[in-house]
Amino acid sequence: MARVLLECSLSDKLCVVREQQYEVIIVPTLLVGVFLILLGVILWLYIRGQRAQQDTSGLQGTSPMPPPSRGLSWEAEGRGRNEFVRLETSVEGLLRVTTPALAKLQVPREHLSDVLEQIHHGSCGAIYRAQMHTGDPAKSKRVVLKALRESAGLQEVQDFLGRIQFHQYLGHHQHLVQLEGCCTERLPLYMVLEDVAQGDLLSFLWTCRRDVMTMDGLLYDLTERQVYHIGKQVLLALEYLQDKHLFHGDVAARNILIQCDLTAKLCGLGLAYEVHARGAISPTRTIALKWLAPERLLLRPAGIRGDVWSFGILLYEMVTLGAPPYPEVPPTRILQYLQRRKIMKRPSSCTHAMYNLMKSCWRWSEDSRPSPRELRLRLEAVARTADDKAVLQVPELVVPALYAAVAGISVESLPYGYTIF
Numbered sequence: 001m002a003r004v005l006l007e008c009s010l011s012d013k014l015c016v017v018r019e020q021q022y023e024v025i026i027v028p029t030l031l032v033g034v035f036l037i038l039l040g041v042i043l044w045l046y047i048r049g050q051r052a053q054q055d056t057s058g059l060q061g062t063s064p065m066p067p068p069s070r071g072l073s074w075e076a077e078g079r080g081r082n083e084f085v086r087l088e089t090s091v092e093g094l095l096r097v098t099t100p101a102l103a104k105l106q107v108p109r110e111h112l113s114d115v116l117e118q119i120h121h122g123s124c125g126a127i128y129r130a131q132m133h134t135g136d137p138a139k140s141k142r143v144v145l146k147a148l149r150e151s152a153g154l155q156e157v158q159d160f161l162g163r164i165q166f167h168q169y170l171g172h173h174q175h176l177v178q179l180e181g182c183c184t185e186r187l188p189l190y191m192v193l194e195d196v197a198q199g200d201l202l203s204f205l206w207t208c209r210r211d212v213m214t215m216d217g218l219l220y221d222l223t224e225r226q227v228y229h230i231g232k233q234v235l236l237a238l239e240y241l242q243d244k245h246l247f248h249g250d251v252a253a254r255n256i257l258i259q260c261d262l263t264a265k266l267c268g269l270g271l272a273y274e275v276h277a278r279g280a281i282s283p284t285r286t287i288a289l290k291w292l293a294p295e296r297l298l299l300r301p302a303g304i305r306g307d308v309w310s311f312g313i314l315l316y317e318m319v320t321l322g323a324p325p326y327p328e329v330p331p332t333r334i335l336q337y338l339q340r341r342k343i344m345k346r347p348s349s350c351t352h353a354m355y356n357l358m359k360s361c362w363r364w365s366e367d368s369r370p371s372p373r374e375l376r377l378r379l380e381a382v383a384r385t386a387d388d389k390a391v392l393q394v395p396e397l398v399v400p401a402l403y404a405a406v407a408g409i410s411v412e413s414l415p416y417g418y419t420i421f
Helices: 001-004 013-061 075-089 091-105 152-169 201-208 224-243 270-278 304-319 330-338 352-361 372-383 400-407
Strands: 115-122 124-131 141-148 178-182 189-194 256-260 264-266
Touching: 013 256, 091 152, 091 178, 115 141, 124 201, 141 152, 152 189, 152 270, 201 256, 201 264, 201 304, 224 256, 224 264, 224 352, 224 372, 304 372, 352 372
Parallel strands: none
Antiparallel strands: 115 124, 124 141, 141 189, 178 189, 256 264
């Protein structure tokens, strides 16, 4: 190249053209060569990695034969390993793992020997009223036993234990039904809860319609101020659930227990447990539509403001002594009724102050409804001037089958004296 350039003059165009031809050929050739070398290196590394991965998989999939155990044949040893795996996924294994975590709640079975009566027979087992002995006759007390049948499978046992642990997580609150203990070391499993012998609020309201003054120490008269008294206690329970980042989901008179001094205790926490444990409501659970907030009817996420809506329905139940809500609306048409922004009319026995509280609970947008605490403060302010003399009266007696049809619930779901989960 140098020789050719020396033989050319600056004005000779042929030399310049020949030099440019060399550059056009050499540079692309070098680039193609580098590309082929890099491609070859990449393919080599890829093939090498694939072979190494296959070798590793082959080693993991092939285990050396274990040495024979003393006194055991190969067959017996293999059968022993299988039994160990089944044990960890069996009911017995689950109870062994879970029971130590519930050690503080365990109640000796012999302390629950005196079963007084069977209250109900549910899908998981029977519910009994029993006497629990503590070694001191003066401290013996009546309790309610929720039993899980002995033939329960692993999934049912897990669910039952989960409900006990959920109660343990809830802790103590004076307006929630309390867990007294459990028996989980073997089947049948028992959940021991406090007994509120006077029963549910709905049955109490229905009895208030009768010409009965007192029965079993409970005064069957209800005034406007007493309605506020019961409502305040329910709101305190809802505040507590809100602090636990929970909501009830089924606030209704049938899910409230009442004592002789009109102390109210919220129960029926099964839906709250399902949302807490699984993050969603079981598709098999049946919920009365007429107590649900619009967002629940529209299958939107539920929350504590939905309980506030249901609390307004509870006030209606109390002031009407247990009348079903929306008596003129079929249960299947309740969503369309609410979408037209309609609400229940003021009952004749309801004051304007109480009706204003109801209407604040029934605002369509959940963000515009008061929180349980805000509602309780409003309720306390109204209660100071409420009538505590005039007794609420409704002359008509309740026919359970008719009530169930109007309320949109089954007759079997009506209160049977105690409602738990």
